Amino acid sequence: MSNQEFPLVSVITPSYNQADFIQETIDSVWAQDYPNLEHIVIDGGSTDGTVEILKKYTHLGERFRFISEPDRGQSDAINKGLKMANGEFIGWLNSDDTYLPGAIRKAVDALREHSDWAVVYGNAYHINQHNQILNPYPIKPFDRKRLFEFCIICQPAAFLRRNIFEAVGGVDETLHFCMDYDLWIRISKDYPIGYINEDLANSRLHPSCKSALRMVDTGLPEIIKTSIKHFGTVSNDWLFHYLKHHSEIGGLWYLNLFKSNKLFGKTPEISRQNRYPDKWVSPRFHNTIRIHPQFPLHMLLIQGINDMFDDLQCTVFVNGLHSRSCPVAKGPFVLEIPIGSKESECVVDIYSSKQIVPFDLGINEDTRAICFRVDDVIPLSSEEYKFYKEFQKRPPYLLNWLYRNRRPTPLL
Known part of the structure; x- marks a missing residue:
């Protein structure tokens, strides 16, 4: 032929x-x-x-x-x-x-x-x-x-x-x-x-292919964006594939990604904050949280690094009322602060027991009163917090939880 x-x-x-x-x-x-x-x-x-x-x-x-x-x-x-x-x-x-x-x-x-x-x-x-x-x-x-x-x-x-x-x-x-x-x-x-x-x-x-190098930081955000664009949501299969094979990136990374795409609904979010651009916080760390009535605020997660103090204590006030006191470990830390609030807005102030002014100590020219660095502040609904806790278990537990608690309905 x-x-x-x-x-x-x-x-x-x-x-x-x-x-x-x-x-x-x-x-x-x-x-x-x-x-x-x-x-x-x-x-x-x-x-x-x-x-x-x-x-x-x-x-x-x-x-x-x-x-x-x-x-x-x-x-x-x-x-x-x-x-x-x-x-x-x-x-x-x-x-x-x-x-x-x-x-x-x-x-x-x-x-x-x-x-x-x-x-x-x-x-x-x-x-x-x-x-x-x-x-x-x-x-x-x-x-x-x-x-x-x-x-x-x-x-x-x-x-x-x-x-x-x-x-x-x-x-x-x-x-x-x-x-x-x-x-x-x-x-x-x-x-x-x-x-x-x-x-x-x-x-x-x-090792040098795109699927290996960009699988998580580029891959999953694009998949979620694409799936939501065409189907209105993303499947549990997609989420579990990444959660099972790429858990090393950490639960907080996934929480932020899921929140930004509203995979758990219109959950609580930070609307105002006085954290400095370089992530240091003052002795009064102020956060205002916007809350949708269907998704009350359940927990506040704070991830940071305490470089300076061995016995740092923080006191938490919620809407001006004393809530609790908690120690902040030396080095990297994650604070879990329970806060039950159904109001449309919640103000959380965290007061530190110790502070330094680097200029006064001859460290550098920084004249701010600072306490520790905060990498992330994530206000969570009850479902988001349950996901975070399940993430810390073995993948089969997370799989079972996803399929019991999240039932996405695609627009086919």
């Missing part, structure tokens, strides 16, 4: 400093048994020898094209490649991932057989830097509710119709981690997505 009898497939590869793997990626494209291909590599200005590797393939002429210039990240690179693509179908293969034999032919056959499918995807594996299989990617046959629960599509194992890819506006360039998840959600709102039970690709996990 001639190439004209096969629809052109454009494989787009975003790349930046992946010289260790990109040759394997490219070779996996040209090892395919599908005759009508073009491969477009959008390199972000690599300095590690990637460009020299790309130049080895210029003998393929227009079938292999690349540009190397600074860009705004992976999403920008994908959209650049989409504008350069001529194919009816698009494959998106990152510069450290690989296709398995026959992947493109199987995907094209499925898309031609199912003319209504906008995307087809198959099975995939996680591999390491030595091409050893770590585990199968958690693929499931497509269902929009399953997509809400988790990303059931492995991006290198997915192929798209170019006209649909363009119709939905390409990849969201404001996203730097879950742009593929966002893409599948947007496409699935208006177009069918199909699954074939075929092994199509390998997704590589290694």
